[in-house]
Amino acid sequence: MLDVPQSATAGIVRYCEDLFRDLNFESARAWKAAEPGRKVIGYMPYYIPREIIHAAGALPLGILGGGDQLEVIHGDAYYQSYICRIPRSTIELGVTGRLDFVDGMLFPSICDVIRNLSGMWKLMFPGVGSRYVDLPQNFKDDVGGVFYQSELNEIRHWLAGITGRPISDSAIRASIVLFNESRRLVREVYALRVEQPWNVPASELYLLMRAGLVLPVEEHNQLVRDYMASVREQQRPIKDNSRVVVSGAFCEQPPLSLIKAIELSGCYIVDDDFMLINRWEKSDIAVDGDPVANLAYAFLHDSNSTPPKYEPDLARKGLYLVESVRKNQAEGVIFAMASFCDPALLDRPILQDILKQHGVPQIAFKFAENSGQMQPIREQAGTFSDSIKLWSGT
Numbered sequence: 505m506l507d508v509p510q511s512a513t514a515g516i517v518r519y520c521e522d523l524f525r526d527l528n529f530e531s532a533r534a535w536k537a538a539e540p541g542r543k544v545i546g547y548m549p550y551y552i553p554r555e556i557i558h559a560a561g562a563l564p565l566g567i568l569g570g571g572d573q574l575e576v577i578h579g580d581a582y583y584q585s586y587i588c589r590i591p592r593s594t595i596e597l598g599v600t601g602r603l604d605f606v607d608g609m610l611f612p613s614i615c616d617v618i619r620n621l622s623g624m625w626k627l628m629f630p631g632v633g634s635r636y637v638d639l640p641q642n643f644k645d646d647v648g649g650v651f652y653q654s655e656l657n658e659i660r661h662w663l664a665g666i667t668g669r670p671i672s673d674s675a676i677r678a679s680i681v682l683f684n685e686s687r688r689l690v691r692e693v694y695a696l697r698v699e700q701p702w703n704v705p706a707s708e709l710y711l712l713m714r715a716g717l718v719l720p721v722e723e724h725n726q727l728v729r730d731y732m733a734s735v736r737e738q739q740r741p742i743k744d745n746s747r748v749v750v751s752g753a754f755c756e757q758p759p760l761s762l763i764k765a766i767e768l769s770g771c772y773i774v775d776d777d778f779m780l781i782n783r784w785e786k787s788d789i790a791v792d793g794d795p796v797a798n799l800a801y802a803f804l805h806d807s808n809s810t811p812p813k814y815e816p817d818l819a820r821k822g823l824y825l826v827e828s829v830r831k832n833q834a835e836g837v838i839f840a841m842a843s844f845c846d847p848a849l850l851d852r853p854i855l856q857d858i859l860k861q862h863g864v865p866q867i868a869f870k871f872a873e874n875s876g877q878m879q880p881i882r883e884q885a886g887t888f889s890d891s892i893k894l895w896s897g898t
């Protein structure tokens with residue numbers, strides 16, 4: 505940890521790190537074993553409607569590959585070498601039995617690799633319900649909205665088949681309330697980092713957000729509250745760091761050591777796109793009325809921008825990054841993207857061009873979830889931070 509005193513904060517962060525390092529998902533296994541009939545539904549990045557899984561009485565479990573701890577032995581045999589690592593390490597998690605307690609898997613339409621993985625999962629694990637989730641790329645209510653409501657109702661029906669009981673509208677409304685609270689807390693802790701990045705290191709916030717992918721939302725909400733309360737009681741030393749936005753790691757995750765390397769190089773990360781699912785919708789989802797229609801409306805009209813999500817207005821393409829820089833008083837952008845990640849790498853030149861037009865300094869590098877050598881990253885990010893301090897006039 506970075507400058508973390510032995511405090512309540514350290515205890516919370518250690519707990520989150522234990523969850524992060526546990527590739528056997530013991531906490532989710534314990535949740536399932538606590539009551540007969542409980543089901544666990546895994547999902548891949550970047551977004552799925554967790555509210556419906558929760559309303560079904562199941563635990564949504566984020567699967568983000570094997571990170572830098574898992575040696576991929578079998579997974580490499582299923583994919584060519586020139587693609588990203590997350591599908592291979594996810595296969596490895598599956599074939600080594602680490603996901604043998606998962607009752608269903610959802611694969612959102614983020615890219616062709618995940619689409620292929622959903623088909624492979626069906627073939628490799630025929631006893632597990634698996635479903636590809638088609639997300640709308642048309643944002644008109646009478647086209648994409650109608651389509652997405654129908655997709656959500658199909659997911660609802662699919663989940664009811666797994667749990668053995670129908671999912672009522674009122675159960676979905678109750679879940680929306682809980683996830684609204686989750687998003688509110690996540691926005692609050694992100695805002696706290698913008699205000700005091702020295703008190704909310706990115707490596708800690710990252711672990712806190714990862715915990716949200718394996719814990720029940722009720723528990724995670726309390727954990728975020730406890731973290732903020734504890735952070736507000738302490739004051740860590742303020743450093744003369746540059747404020748940066750990290751962009752591009754919305755699916756395969758960088759090693760934790762990479763996030764720490766960026767921080768240790770002299771950068772405060774004040775915004776990022778790690779695990780966007782925790783803050784996919786920008787404000788509360790409406791609770792009254794048809795809950796499925798409300799989920800669809802929020803996806804179409806109130807969700808964050810990211811390369812895998814189609815931007816129908818060409819004039820707005822990439823502006824979200826400039827807006828993030830302005831809103832979070834950042835001084836530059838670090839593009840950190842998974843090697844061979846098509847959605848990230850195809851958009852990067854467009855995003856770089858827009859940042860250039862707005863005078864925002866930037867650097868770019870690639871990673872794999874198991875990258876080991878951080879010294880070049882640290883040097884590159886450190887030089888970037890120094891150049892911002894010396895020449896950007898901020």
Ligand code: SF4
Nearest residue numbers: 588615755756845846
């Ligand atoms: S890292 Fe990129 S290419 Fe790989 S599965 Fe994720 S979105 Fe697709």
